[in-house]
Amino acid sequence: MSQTDHAPRTEATPHVRLRWWTELPLILMVYGAYSAGRLLARGDVSTAVDHGLAILRAEKAVHLNLEHPLNRLFTREPWLGVPADFWYASLHYVVTPAVLIWIFRRRAHLYRAARTWLMTSTLIGLIGFTLLPTCPPRLLTAGHGFVDTMAQYSSYGWWGGAASAPKGLGGMTNQYAAMPSLHVGWALWCGVMLWRNGRTPYAKAAGVAYPLITTLVVMGTANHYFFDALAGAAVMGAGLLLTKPVTRLAARIRDRAATAFAAGSRAVPSATRSPIVSGECQTSPGERIPRQRKAATSHDTGDGAAAPAR
Numbered sequence: 001m002s003q004t005d006h007a008p009r010t011e012a013t014p015h016v017r018l019r020w021w022t023e024l025p026l027i028l029m030v031y032g033a034y035s036a037g038r039l040l041a042r043g044d045v046s047t048a049v050d051h052g053l054a055i056l057r058a059e060k061a062v063h064l065n066l067e068h069p070l071n072r073l074f075t076r077e078p079w080l081g082v083p084a085d086f087w088y089a090s091l092h093y094v095v096t097p098a099v100l101i102w103i104f105r106r107r108a109h110l111y112r113a114a115r116t117w118l119m120t121s122t123l124i125g126l127i128g129f130t131l132l133p134t135c136p137p138r139l140l141t142a143g144h145g146f147v148d149t150m151a152q153y154s155s156y157g158w159w160g161g162a163a164s165a166p167k168g169l170g171g172m173t174n175q176y177a178a179m180p181s182l183h184v185g186w187a188l189w190c191g192v193m194l195w196r197n198g199r200t201p202y203a204k205a206a207g208v209a210y211p212l213i214t215t216l217v218v219m220g221t222a223n224h225y226f227f228d229a230l231a232g233a234a235v236m237g238a239g240l241l242l243t244k245p246v247t248r249l250a251a252r253i254r255d256r257a258a259t260a261f262a263a264g265s266r267a268v269p270s271a272t273r274s275p276i277v278s279g280e281c282q283t284s285p286g287e288r289i290p291r292q293r294k295a296a297t298s299h300d301t302g303d304g305a306a307a308p309a310r
Contacts, residue, residue: 044133048176052135055179055225056144064227067137068145070220075147082156084217085149089157092183095210099190107197116247118189121239125182128235134179138222146222180231181224187214188236 059065074081100118104111138148150157187210194207218224 045135045176048133048135049140051132051179052137052140052225055134055227056137056140059226066226067219067222067224070216071137071146071149071222074149074220075152078153080220081149082153084221085153085157087213087217088183088221088223089150091214092186095190096186099193103193103197110197113243113247114189114193116250117236117239117243118186120242120246121185121189121236122182124235124238124242125180125185125232128180128231129174129177132179133176134225134228135176136178136223136228137225139175149221150223178224179228180235181218181228182232182235183218183224184211184215184229185232185236187211188233 056065059067074084096118100115103114107114137144137146138150140146191207191211194203194210196207198204198207215229218229219226
């Protein structure tokens with residue numbers, strides 16, 4: 001067996017070390033596209049209300065309308081309602097990036113797949129907002145029995161009555177992007193990362209508690225239906241299934257771009273190439289000047305004498 005049979009394969013794409021200054025713009029670009037698309041996918045209000053009522057009827061038909069008892073509890077008990085509003089308005093902006101940074105620094109070999117999973121799922125969620133604008137429970141008429149706890153407790157926090165938007169900036173958010181709940185989806189992603197990669201029982205416990213509490217919060221604050229939460233989990237499942245194909249596609253695009261760039265940098269215009277042998281002597285490709293000089297010298301002298309030195 002030849003030695004080359006034991007040589008390691010080099011055709012595989014080499015591992016590219018990730019840098020934070022390349023990852024941060026990518027994440028910001030995807031989040032910016034998500035935010036802009038979320039605003040553009042506002043849809044018709046009456047259609048969003050119809051979708052919300054259809055979800056509520058479906059939940060009642062299978063006895064899974066858990067939003068009503070939770071919302072009444074959060075409305076009646078400020079010691080539950082106020083922390084829940086802070087949880088809803090803030091934690092997805094803090095915990096999700098924190099877990100992403102933790103994976104980047106502590107589990108670098110898992111980061112690319114984790115990041116791709118999160119981003120792919122987020123873009124799938126954006127498709128859901130576009131195709132199915134949904135009125136959240138808090139925006140239904142009072143006859144449906146829901147209270148907007150964020151409006152009720154707005155004096156306690158920085159948010160206003162328009163979802164989790166800061167006071168006075170309600171017009172900058174799409175309040176009808178309820179299906180799926182990416183609050184639950186992102187919390188589930190964080191929970192999986194903590195459960196699988198945390199080394200302490202506290203990290204694993206947080207991995208279980210965070211998505212469960214987030215699910216209760218989004219329903220108790222009347223921002224999402226239970227089916228919205230289920231859809232958020234389903235979106236993360238779809239994103240997980242697509243992670244490997246998306247990663248391979250991104251690697252293929254990156255390799256082709258690198259190959260094209262390398263080929264372009266190696267290309268030199270033919271006009272700049274000159275087969276110069278010395279300062280004033282030129283030859284065509286393939287000529288061997290030393291041999292030609294020797295042959296010419298022997299022919300001129302005729303007696304095999306050495307040619308005069310030059």
